[in-house]
Amino acid sequence: ETLNWAGFLSDIEGIAFTDAPQTVKLKSRDYFWYSPILNQKLRKCWAHMVVSPKTEAEVITVAAACAKWRIPVTPRGGGTGNYGQAVPLVGGIILDMTQMTRILEIGTGFIRCETGILIADLDDAVHVSGQELLMWPSTRSQATIGGFISGGSAGIGSVRHGVLRDDGNVRSLRIVTLEETPRIITLEGPDIQKAHHAYGTNGIITELELALQPAVDWHHGIALFDEYTQAVQFGEALCREDYDIYLISVVDKGFAQFYDKLTDVFPEGKHAVFSMVGPDTIEAFTADAATHGGHVSLMMNDTEIEQAKLPPAYECSxxxxxxxxxxxxRSWTYLQVAYPQPYDPAADTTMLAEYGDDLLRHHEFARERGEYQLFAIPLLKFTTAEKLYEITARYEELGCTVFDAHVYTIAEGGMKQVDPVQMAFKAEADPYGLMNPGKTSEAEAVAVLGGSGDALP
Ligand code: FAD
Structure with a gap:
């Protein structure tokens, strides 16, 4: 190790840090273990120390010191990403953002805040103003808003408001660059794409502004069906502008075995639609379930579901x-599948016939650029990487797009390509390539690791 840690520490004097091995190891991990393939590659990747700035001024001091001593920096929020986004491939520091939790302004239709705040805390604060966030991941109680913008893509609320990258959802990002004299760059409008979903490779996001909507008393609903197709068609029927719906998640009857607390309302043998429904839409929801041959087994608002000690619908989505x-x-893992639109169930029928014992169906509805889309996060029984990629290839032969959940790079994962806009911004925000090195593409990973991506420790 040739990095000058003494010089670095002297430059960040007064800023909280730890090099206690237990903490450093813990903070170098996220949920990559969802993927046996990533688990193999990333489980021994550790940072050298964790630095926890409390203010933007401290972030600037740390960024300057990292640039000066050429120390790699991996920002980290809640560490709930499942592609190893927050795992340092080549050591350096973990920049723990969770001390930066200030809410700066709540106005009608927007909130401005620091990025290390937990999404649940942020949403609670927003509710006091009679508003709510447009969308959040199902990990809302562990994940930070900065981590969601940097590592996530969509979530609960997306069926109503689209995905994070859709216009107007994220209104601005304030970014500290990784230079000897760090600059602050504010991105607005379409420029947000320069740093959204960049896995912390394109500057440190210290503040952001998000759009809000008036709060709704969402009810957690479950509708049950004998046939999976009925459940999907019910989900399709719910995709209407005049319905107040925040979540539509369809799961195979095989999921019932995982939900002990829900046996009464999600019994064995029935396929289920987990949903979040506005009070004005409950009647139509119930009627539509019946039209599609099903029935509603649960409908409770937040308070009621908490009192009943049942999981909220979003924790089943x-x-x-x-x-x-x-x-x-632990033998399950998952795939991420998008379909040509409009959705044709033929591909799923074929996959079920060929791999039915290894796949459990799970579909989500979301809007993207205003259009409703159906995509799938099927569970897959993991045997070998070869088998997983054989199943992936079969989906693709059938016209689907599989976004590889078993790689740690942006280009080979959700994006499917190197994003020239993000790469151009990287040259500005991270000229020395110190930010989360190896995460932009396989080619970068090979370069920083000095060997193939499989050559990790
Ligand atoms: P982290 O994992 O800490 O970080 C994510 C990435 O962002 C890392 O690359 C990190 O370097 C970078 N980063 C963090 N903070 C900053 C910052 N301030 N500046 C620059 N870069 C930063 N994702 C979804 O999109 N939708 C879902 O519904 C969803 N459901 C999930 C369910 C489960 C059970 C799990 C385990 C994961 C799920 N995810 C989902 C993935 C993940 O939880 C979310 O994307 C989450 O919002 C990440 O937030 P985090 O604070 O944990 O980020």
Whole structure:
């Protein structure tokens, strides 16, 4: 190790840090273990120390010191990403953002805040003003808002408001660059794409502004069906402008085995739609369930669901489904599948016929650029990487797009390509390539690791 830690520490004097091995190891991990493939590659990647700035001024001091001593920096929020986004590939520091939790302004239709605040705390604060966030991941109680913008893409609320990258959802990002004399760059409007979903490779986001909507007393609903197709068609029927719906998540009957607390309302043998429904839409929701051959087994608002000690619908949606399965059985993992629109169930029918024992169906509805879309996060019984990629290839032969959840790079994962806009901004925000090195593309990973991506410790 040739890095000058003494010089670095002297430059950041007064700023909280730790090099206690236990803490450093813990803070170097996220939920990459969802993927046996990533688990193999990332489980021994550790930073050298964790630095926890409390203010933007401290972030600037740390950024300057990292640039001066050429120390790699991996920002970290809650560490709930599941592609190893917050795992340092080549050591350096973990920049723990969770001390930066100030809310700066709440106005009609927007909030401005620091980025280390937990999403649940942020949403609670926003509710006091009679408003709510447009969307959040199912990890809202562990994840930070900065981590969601940098590592996430969509979530609960997306069926109503679209995905994070859609116009107007994120209104501005304030970024500290990784230079000897760090600059502050504010991105607004379409420029947000320069740093959104960049895995902390394009500057340190210290503040952001998000759009809000008037709060709704969302009810957690479950509708049950005998046939999976009925459940999907019910979900399609719910995708209407005049319905107040925040979540539509369809899961195979096979998921019932993972939800002990829900046996009465999600019994074995029934496929389920987990939903969040506005009070004005409950009647239509119930009627539509009946029209599609099903019935509603649960409808409770937040207070009622808490009193009943049942999990909220969102903890049975998005990647929380995978978590519930993994809690019971570590041999499951998952895929992320998008379909050509409009959705044609033929691909799923074929996959079920060919791999039915290895796949459990799970579909989510979301809007993207105003259009409703259906995508899938099926559970997959993991045997070998070869088998996983064989199943991936089969989905793609059938016209689907699989976003690889088993790689740690942006280009080979959700983006499917190197983003020239982000790479151009990186040259500005991180001229020495110190930010989360190796995460932009396989080619960068090979360069920083001095070998293939498989050559990790
Ligand atoms: P971290 O994991 O700490 O960081 C994520 C990335 O952001 C890292 O690359 C990190 O370097 C970078 N980063 C963090 N803070 C900053 C900052 N201030 N400036 C620059 N870069 C920064 N994701 C979804 O999109 N939708 C879902 O519904 C969803 N459901 C999930 C369910 C489960 C059970 C799990 C385990 C994960 C899920 N995820 C989901 C993924 C993840 O939880 C979310 O994306 C989450 O918002 C990440 O926030 P975090 O604070 O934990 O970020």
């Amino acid at each position: 998005y990647n929380h489904t995978t978590l519930q399965a993994l809690k019971k059985d």
